[in-house]
Amino acid sequence: MDLADIPRDLRLDSPDAVLAAVREVARGPLAQVVEAIDREGYYPRAELQRLGALGAMSAHLNAPAGRGDFALALRAMAEVSQVCGATGFMMWCQAVCGLYMQASGNPALMGEALMAHASGATLGGTAMSNPMKNYAQIEGLLLKAVPVTGGYRVSGTLPWVSNLGPGHACGALAGVVDEHGEVVREVMFLLRCDAEGVEMRECPSFSGMEGTGTYGLRLKDLFIGTDEIMADPAKPFIARIRGAFVLLQCGMAVGVTQGAIDSMWAVEDQLGHVNQFLEDRPAELQAELDALTERVMKLAETPFDPSADFFIDVLDARAHGAELSLRAAQSALLHQGARGYLMSSEVQRRVRESHFVAIVTPAIKHLRKEIARLSAEALPA
Structure with a gap:
């Protein structure tokens, strides 16, 4: 699939149009194969390429490959992760590979090669x-x-x-x-x-x-x-892109957390009379997620800020996202009760996805180690 297959009014006219098209793919074709992805190892090549053709995995790149809009890239990843955390993770893999190619300045990795990657015609990690x-x-x-x-x-x-x-x-x-x-x-x-x-x-x-x-x-x-x-x-290159690399992962955390919160609300009418006695209720988690999302979007305005303070803020937001996804997924399981313990339950899958958000590099322990190291280096002698 390529851009010619996307209706012109949904191509790249506005961030809202891109997000609407991404949401349609996530809740339609992707939702239909999410069990196969999770349980059978189905690799969603067609779905990823549809998302790529919409610009969902290239929005963060500079023209002509994308919009240079990190916030849009994060929101698109969150929309997909809300339905399938595994596919959201693959979007991140694709997005950072494109980031490397563009930031390299190597003509052989830019031009047609980058355009093919940005559109999803080629895939990578x-x-x-x-x-x-x-x-x-x-x-x-x-x-x-x-x-x-x-x-x-x-x-x-x-x-x-x-x-x-x-x-x-x-x-x-x-x-x-x-x-x-x-x-x-x-x-x-x-x-x-x-x-x-x-x-x-x-x-x-x-x-x-x-x-x-x-x-x-x-x-x-x-x-x-x-x-x-x-x-x-490579070291100067890594120092230049490290903030953007980690920041993009926050889209996964936001999406998985939002999916868990939605699962809590889904049983509120039936089980709210007893779920009210649980900690980490959906309204409280939503408020915390909204605040984190606002913080991430602010960081997305300057993704290549080279300062140590900025990178510490990115690492801290990423750690907060991982911890919040763990809490939300566990709370969703408790809110759903026995039905959330079925292997076919999206809640059961999301618990495992939240564990991945917490351990994929940089894992929570890695994040905390780096925050401690950078903070110590910033202290006066």
Whole structure:
């Protein structure tokens, strides 16, 4: 599907029109396959491409690929996550991969390649979980790059990377080693799943994320040339995009939380007389979510603010979103009672989705570690 398939009055005329079209997809075709995504591992390629054609995963990019509107990108992700957290997560994967491509400044990754990605014609993700943990001193780099004529040879194994498949690609990072095997800097690049030297391995079944196109990647002497390079060295590039990278994840948290609140209201007429004795009631959670959403939208006005204070605020909002989604999903289960304990229940699925919001990189513990580190660095000597 491409832009020609989208009615002209719903293309990119206004944010409200985009959101209305995204909502229609989320509550229509996507809602019809959400059980298959969750329970059977169905990868919603067609649904993702419909969302891509509407501009739902490129709104944050600059013209001509998008609007440069981070708030719209977050709201679109929240609309989808409200119905299916797994698909909302894949929207984030697609969105940040596009962010890498545009921010790279590499002509080979921009132009037609970026337009194809922005429209959903091509799909991809991000293999940056390990590098983000490395920068936080949680684990070592798993990919190593050896300089060769015209580029690098990259080898190593990543245990899981999402929104992948045949013809897909993802942003990745490797440590560049010297003749002694020591990492001297990092290089970031576009990793193409179909490239020679890349092996995709099936992962064990994932709770709440079975249909996310998640694979283990094994790289053996994968050649990376200038057409694939996003940043070399990578650290300044990461410092420039880190706030936007984390901020975009807030769309997942907002959507999953809103879906949980909606499930509470759905049983209020029947069970409100007894649910009133529960903590975390829907009106209270809604007020907290609305305040968080307003805060996130304010941050979305300056997503590339390089200051440490801004990044701390983004990390804190992301942590708040994860914690709120956990509370809301658990409360929704208690509000629904036995019916929410059925495996077919959207509440049961959302509990698992909220767990993913809390542990996907950066996980709550990672967020708190970074907030503590950055806060300590900002203190006077």
